[in-house]
Amino acid sequence: AASVLEVYQLQAGRYELQTANADDRYWIASMNLFLGVWQGTKEARTGAWLRWWDAAGSLLLWAVERVEVVETIAEQERQRAEQERQQKERLMAYLRSQGIDPNTLL
Incomplete structure (x- = not known):
């Protein structure tokens, strides 16, 4: 109707x-x-x-919709940070495999 x-x-x-x-x-x-x-x-x-x-x-947006948006953004940021952490770990492991101490580069 x-x-x-x-x-x-x-x-x-x-x-x-x-x-x-x-x-x-x-x-x-x-x-x-x-x-x-x-x-x-x-x-x-x-x-x-x-x-x-x-x-x-x-x-x-209703309050519940605003909360959903904030939660979605927070989850996306968490995933981005985790991907960045994993990428850093892979890079550090590669450098070590090449005989380079990543801590001496900084």
């Missing part, structure tokens, strides 16, 4: 029906944000959710 959202703004003492933009979002000038309907899953419920987007059209 399609989700319908109607947005009204008080203008000159009357509520006026607002028109959505091409993305079916409504600009809320007082908040400098767009309001719209997002289809997706939150808290094990799939369906239509009211969401906010910034002026550039980027979806504002």
Whole structure:
């Protein structure tokens, strides 16, 4: 079923029906944000959710989504550091195999 959202703004003492933009979002000038309907899953419920987007059209993340992003970045950094450590170990082992003490190079 399609989700319908109607947005009204008080203008000159009357509520006026607002028109959505091409993305079916409504600009809320007082908040400098767009309001719209997002289809997706939150808290094990799939369906239509009211969401906010910034002026550039980027979806504002819920707290749990921000945590997921931070955790993903941290895991990527951990993997990068581990790869760097392994590369350093391989280089040091190679230098030793060539009769070079890596500690004397620094």
